Amino acid sequence: KLSNRLAAVASFVEEGAVVADIGSDHAYLPCYLIRSGKIAQAVAGEVAKGPFDSAVRNVRREGLSDAVTVRLADGLFAIEAQDAVDTVTIAGMGGPLIATILENGKDRLQEVKRIIAQPNIYAKAVREWAVANGWKIIDEHILKEDGKIYEIIVLEKGTAQYDDLEMTVGPFLLASRADVFLEKWERESSEWKRVLDSLEKAEATDAIYQKKEQLKMQIELVGKV
Numbered sequence: 001k002l003s004n005r006l007a008a009v010a011s012f013v014e015e016g017a018v019v020a021d022i023g024s025d026h027a028y029l030p031c032y033l034i035r036s037g038k039i040a041q042a043v044a045g046e047v048a049k050g051p052f053d054s055a056v057r058n059v060r061r062e063g064l065s066d067a068v069t070v071r072l073a074d075g076l077f078a079i080e081a082q083d084a085v086d087t088v089t090i091a092g093m094g095g096p097l098i099a100t101i102l103e104n105g106k107d108r109l110q111e112v113k114r115i116i117a118q119p120n121i122y123a124k125a126v127r128e129w130a131v132a133n134g135w136k137i138i139d140e141h142i143l144k145e146d147g148k149i150y151e152i153i154v155l156e157k158g159t160a161q162y163d164d165l166e167m168t169v170g171p172f173l174l175a176s177r178a179d180v181f182l183e184k185w186e187r188e189s190s191e192w193k194r195v196l197d198s199l200e201k202a203e204a205t206d207a208i209y210q211k212k213e214q215l216k217m218q219i220e221l222v223g224k225v
């Protein structure tokens with residue numbers, strides 16, 4: 001059974017899409033999308049040999065080799081022009097790594113209409129990359145599974161402006177103020193307060209002063225959610 005996290009990512013894939021799942025590991029997400037009948041073709045990209053091998057094995061075991069092409073490649077270089085990929089999913093990595101992968105391979109995004117990103121940490125990096133590269137946020141989702149909280153960001157081409165709070169916590173998530181969302185920012189804030197408290201006891205160097213000011217600003221910002 002697919003995790004709730006990946007099922008939530010899958011829910012943002014449109015019917016009939018051609019999907020490239022980047023950092024696919026076991027290729028669970030593309031296999032699920034094909035099996036469910038939602039899509040007919042997918043690419044599973046993996047940069048590491050071990051996960052690539054398990055993706056190949058899994059796709060074969062499920063009898064989906066005609067529908068899911070598994071490629072050993074770095075990031076978006078798994079996408080080839082003849083694939084006609086229109087949707088990219090990229091899940092289970094840190095926001096900064098997702099942003100780097102999108103940045104390094106952005107030439108491969110010309111025909112792509114939708115990016116569905118699920119950063120495990122620091123989703124702000126994905127929002128910053130989007131705004132700087134002609135993508136706008138069209139939806140977001142947040143969920144908790146096994147005690148962990150996950151954010152999903154859906155991007156399409158276009159321009160939009162977000163303020164500092166929206167970039168940090170997500171404009172759609174901020175507007176909906178779901179319980180899990182409030183819990184996430186309470187958690188983050190109490191962690192920052194804990195660090196701040198311990199820094200209060202540390203020697204007052206310039207670097208520590210800077211760090212404390214930064215933490216205070218973050219705490220104040222997310223205090224507004």
Ligand code: SAM
Nearest residue numbers: 022023024025045046047048051074075091092
């Ligand atoms: N997407 C799956 C999920 O959400 O469950 C797997 C997440 S797993 C934690 C991250 C995967 O991304 C690993 O298999 C790793 O090898 C792969 N990865 C990391 N950097 C990558 C890159 N530049 N290009 C392709 N895959 C990458």
